[in-house]
Amino acid sequence: MRIAVCMKAVVDSQARIELDGDGNLRQDQLRFEVNEYDLYAVEEAIRLAESDEGHVTVISAGTADAVQGLRKGLAMGAADAIHVDCDPDDLDASGVAAVLAAALHDGGYDLVLAGVESDDLGGSQVGVLLAEALGYASTTLVVGTNEPVDGAMQVRRELEGGEHANVQVQFPAVLTIQSGINEPRYPSLKGIMAAKRKDLAVKGLADLGFDGAPARRVESLGLTIPPPRELARMLEGGAEETAAELVRILREEEKAL
Amino acid sequence: MSEFEALDFYLMDELLSDEQRLIRDTVRQFVTEKCLPIIEEHQAAGTFPTDLIGPVAELGMLGANLPEEYGCAGLESSTYGIMMQELERGDSGLRSFVSVQGALCMYPIFEFGSEEQRREWLPRMASGEVIGCFGLTEPDAGSDPGAMRTTAVKDGDDWIINGVKMWITNGTMAKIAIIWAQTDDGIRGFVVPTDLPGFQAIEVKGKYSLRASDTAELVLEDVCVPGDALLPKSGGLRSPLMCLNQARYGIAWGGIGAAQACFDEALRYAKARITFGKPVAQTQLVQELLTEIASEITKAQTLCWRLGELKDAGRARPEQISMAKRNNIEMARNTARRCREILGGNGILDEYQAFRHMVNLESVYTYEGTHQIHTLIVGNALTGLPAFG
Ligand SMILES: Cc1cc2nc3c(=O)[nH]c(=O)nc-3n(C[C@H](O)[C@H](O)[C@H](O)COP(=O)(O)OP(=O)(O)OC[C@H]3O[C@@H](n4cnc5c(N)ncnc54)[C@H](O)[C@@H]3O)c2cc1C
Numbered sequence: 001m002r003i004a005v006c007m008k009a010v011v012d013s014q015a016r017i018e019l020d021g022d023g024n025l026r027q028d029q030l031r032f033e034v035n036e037y038d039l040y041a042v043e044e045a046i047r048l049a050e051s052d053e054g055h056v057t058v059i060s061a062g063t064a065d066a067v068q069g070l071r072k073g074l075a076m077g078a079a080d081a082i083h084v085d086c087d088p089d090d091l092d093a094s095g096v097a098a099v100l101a102a103a104l105h106d107g108g109y110d111l112v113l114a115g116v117e118s119d120d121l122g123g124s125q126v127g128v129l130l131a132e133a134l135g136y137a138s139t140t141l142v143v144g145t146n147e148p149v150d151g152a153m154q155v156r157r158e159l160e161g162g163e164h165a166n167v168q169v170q171f172p173a174v175l176t177i178q179s180g181i182n183e184p185r186y187p188s189l190k191g192i193m194a195a196k197r198k199d200l201a202v203k204g205l206a207d208l209g210f211d212g213a214p215a216r217r218v219e220s221l222g223l224t225i226p227p228p229r230e231l232a233r234m235l236e237g238g239a240e241e242t243a244a245e246l247v248r249i250l251r252e253e254e255k256a257l
Numbered sequence: 258m259s260e261f262e263a264l265d266f267y268l269m270d271e272l273l274s275d276e277q278r279l280i281r282d283t284v285r286q287f288v289t290e291k292c293l294p295i296i297e298e299h300q301a302a303g304t305f306p307t308d309l310i311g312p313v314a315e316l317g318m319l320g321a322n323l324p325e326e327y328g329c330a331g332l333e334s335s336t337y338g339i340m341m342q343e344l345e346r347g348d349s350g351l352r353s354f355v356s357v358q359g360a361l362c363m364y365p366i367f368e369f370g371s372e373e374q375r376r377e378w379l380p381r382m383a384s385g386e387v388i389g390c391f392g393l394t395e396p397d398a399g400s401d402p403g404a405m406r407t408t409a410v411k412d413g414d415d416w417i418i419n420g421v422k423m424w425i426t427n428g429t430m431a432k433i434a435i436i437w438a439q440t441d442d443g444i445r446g447f448v449v450p451t452d453l454p455g456f457q458a459i460e461v462k463g464k465y466s467l468r469a470s471d472t473a474e475l476v477l478e479d480v481c482v483p484g485d486a487l488l489p490k491s492g493g494l495r496s497p498l499m500c501l502n503q504a505r506y507g508i509a510w511g512g513i514g515a516a517q518a519c520f521d522e523a524l525r526y527a528k529a530r531i532t533f534g535k536p537v538a539q540t541q542l543v544q545e546l547l548t549e550i551a552s553e554i555t556k557a558q559t560l561c562w563r564l565g566e567l568k569d570a571g572r573a574r575p576e577q578i579s580m581a582k583r584n585n586i587e588m589a590r591n592t593a594r595r596c597r598e599i600l601g602g603n604g605i606l607d608e609y610q611a612f613r614h615m616v617n618l619e620s621v622y623t624y625e626g627t628h629q630i631h632t633l634i635v636g637n638a639l640t641g642l643p644a645f646g
Contacts, residue, residue: 014260071275186287189317189330189340192279 001054001148003045004104006114006126007038007073008088009065013119023222034069037115039076041177043184044145045113046077051147055079057107061099062088067200074195075187081200090213093125094133100126101133102208110148110171116141116178124176131174138174139167143181261289261346263517266555272562273339280332281339287316288347296348297607299469303462306469307430309351314385318344318355320363327367328380334573335565338510342561345511346518349617350470352511357426358382360504362389362435365446369488369496374448378433390431390451392422392475393497399424400630401645402437403494407477409438409447414484416440418447418477424624428473429458435488436477437497446491447482455480467620502575505582505625506568512585512621513557515614516592520550522610523596530601537599546599550592557585576638583631590618 011017012031020026045056058073060066061084070081084103088096104112112134114127124140131138143164144156148171157165158178169175187195205213233249235242250256263285273281291312299306313319322337323329332340345352363382366374381387398404407420418438425434434449434456451458455478464472488496524547527538537543564581567573593615597604604611622628630645637643 014262068275068279072279075279186283186312186316187279188315189280189283189321189332190325191317192276192283193325193330193332196276 001048001052001111002057002107002109003049003054003111003113004057004059004107004109005038005041005045005073005078006100006112006130007042007058007060007066007069008035008115008118008126009033009060009062009069010035010118010120017225019223019225023224025223032065032068034072035115035118035120037117037119037177037179038069039072039184040179040181041113041115042073042076042078043182044177045111046185047182048111048145048148049077057082057109059084059100059103061086061091061096061103070200071192071195072187074198074200075191076185077191078198080198083200083202084205084208085202086205086213090216092216092218093123094129094218095214095216096126097129097133098214099205099208099210100130102210103203104130104134110151110173111153112136112172112174114174114176116176127174127176134172134174136172136174137169138176139169140176141178142175143178145175145181261285261518261521263346264520264551264554266551267559269558269562277336277339280336281343283316284318284340284343285346287312288343288351292347292351293610296351296469297613299350300348300613301468301607303464303468305350305354305430305471310354310385310388313351313355314383317383318359319383319385320359320367320379322359323363323367323379323383327375328383329363333565334506334568335562338507338561338565341507342510342514342517344514346514348469349511349515349614349621350467352507352514353426353467353470353621356504356507356511357391358389360507361391361500362433364503365391365435365488365491365496365500366448368499369446369491370448371485371489373485374488378448387432388427388430390425390427390434390473390475391500392425392428392434392436393501394424395421396423396474400627402497403444405437405439405444407436407438409436409440409445409487411441412481416447416482416484416486418449418480418482420477422475422477424461425458425473425475426624427471428475429460430471431458434475435500436475443493444491444496446488446496447486448488449477449480449482449486453480453482465619466616468616470620498575501625502578505578506564506573508621508625509557509564509578509581509585510561512582512589512618513554513561515618515621516550516554516557516589519589519593519596519611519614520547520554523547523550523599526603526609527599543599546595550595553588553592557588560584574638576635579626579631579634582625583628583635586618586621587628590615590622593618 009032012033015031016029018026049056056078057080058070058078059082060070117124128138141158142155143158146154151171154168235245317330321330321332325331366378393402395405409416409418436447436449457476458473461472528536530537597611597615
């Protein structure tokens with residue numbers, strides 16, 4: 001089985017987010033890390049490949065910040081990596097999908113895994129649009145996989161209320177992976193050192209047949225930080241007093257009880 | 258509590274390679290997820306967290322700087338140091354376990370052992386199947402190990418070992434002990450299986466420090482080992498001192514980690530704790546403390562970085578390693594204490610890390626060459642006049 005996993009460098013959740021006067025992110029303050037959902041996808045791919053002598057490729061479209069995530073994927077056990085060198089700010093979700101599709105098109109992959117969403121933008125679009133661009137089947141919110149049988153796989157999807165649905169999906173397919181499907185392994189130190197020797201191909205947009213970045217059809221106009229909410233209310237006094245006051249507030253003011 | 262943030266005042270991060278950064282982040286995450294949630298319980302109970310041995314080995318942290326052909330990760334010195342720094346950010350006891358296994362047990366087998374000994378022991382020690390301990394110190398020979406009384410006497414092809422070793426880390430759980438003993442040929446090292454008749458390991462009770470570490474007294478009474486237990490290339494006091502140099506190098510990095518843990522905690526606390534209507538961090542006296550600590554941590558970082566470069570180039574001299582161990586552990590010890598102070602009364606609670614690091618660092622200050630002994634090693638190098646005796 002050949003599996004590709006899409007990985008994105010997202011803004012570090014601990015990083016300080018500051019906007020300049022025009023509503024743009026102040027880039028100098030930013031740090032990047034791998035999108036956490038993608039680590040679940042890498043882990044799932046490696047497990048599937050381990051039981052099947054499969055081959056896992058990790059791929060990321062982005063600036064040099066994407067490389068660290070690819071190295072982590074390689075250190076966890078992926079066989080090779082593709083870095084599509086481009087500025088993701090030039091692309092909307094369908095542009096990212098088009099670029100990834102161009103890089104994966106001739107790879108003969110049975111499965112492409114992606115995180116359900118990215119930790120920073122949370123669009124939940126790239127996986128599904130990628131399936132469309134590749135002409136693959138797709139299913140989302142996957143919380144369980146099974147051994148493939150006859151070119152198809154049964155997977156478990158998470159539904160809104162927490163119930164699960166079992167679906168059968170024909171290969172080739174894109175699955176978007178929900179967090180909690182597994183416990184991503186720590187890359188071992190040996191794995192990290194060995195990853196240095198694995199193949200990390202760098203491709204530019206021109207190499208993939210694009211004449212410049214695919215035009216954005218969804219344009220980002222700027223970011224705003226919501227106004228701070230009303231301050232928290234501190235209750236003073238002993239435990240009994242404050243508990244009684246809390247119950248009164250929840251009951252009478254907030255009507256929560 | 259939000260994630261640990263390491264002080265990096267001089268942007269040392271920019272010096273790291275991609276691999277080094279990934280290793281740093283991986284060990285940091287491991288410590289946050291696996292060590293910190295359980296370490297206070299072990300500190301209170303006085304037990305080593307044996308559950309961590311498997312994961313530590315799986316990550317490849319045992320003998321991590323030894324070659325891959327023996328099942329190790331083959332890290333360069335700076336990377337190995339970064340790993341040690343992150344481990345000690347968790348706990349000095351956990352870092353001690355890794356130091357002893359790698360630098361004090363696997364290293365001598367690699368350096369002084371035969372090819373058979375390397376192949377027999379190193380892969381199983383890297384995987385955590387075989388735990389080792391290092392028996393140099395004796396009740397009456399600590400700073401002056403040359404005064405050791407343990408003997409190994411040739412008996413046909415075998416050796417008969419007699420003696421008492423004190424303060425031996427990993428002592429009760431070890432499957433093998435690297436025992437240093439006087440022979441007709443001077444001091445030599447032996448790989449001694451701990452299940453042999455006459456070998457006894459007795460837990461050291463009543464420690465206030467390094468409580469999440471296994472410390473034992475070893476008693477060897479007519480322990481008979483075969484000829485191939487001798488580490489053939491060991492010879493003289495120089496051999497165990499070479500091991501100590503390896504370990505001291507890692508400890509120098511470890512001190513930065515312990516200090517970073519305390520500083521991060523104290524800084525957050527100082528910014529959140531209000532007295533007289535403002536954060537204590539906004540008082541001149543606390544800012545002076547924080548500035549002092551941050552300066553010392555930064556100096557220790559730059560010292561270690563350069564030392565790592567020298568070590569990778571095969572140029573690190575023992576006195577340079579001594580200077581780093583001496584400086585960085587004193588720095589960490591002072592840092593833990595000052596950070597404890599910044600936490601006020603909360604600083605004596607096990608909800609915070611400062612006190613645990615503070616008491617642990619007392620051991621680190623004393624073992625692997627006391628602070629004073631390192632003073633004398635550097636002093637000797639500077640003056641050419643040994644002042645030990
Ligand atoms: C928790 C712990 C774990 C340890 N683990 C191990 C281990 O795994 N294996 C092992 O072999 N050992 C181990 N040790 C032993 C450690 O290395 C010794 O305790 C250390 O070398 C000091 O020896 P000592 O305790 O006998 O002190 P002493 O040598 O008796 O020193 C007492 C004091 O005198 C000072 N002093 C001594 N000589 C001089 C001098 N010439 N000039 C000035 N000052 C001097 C010392 O600095 C110290 O302050 C461990 C110790 C501890 C506490």
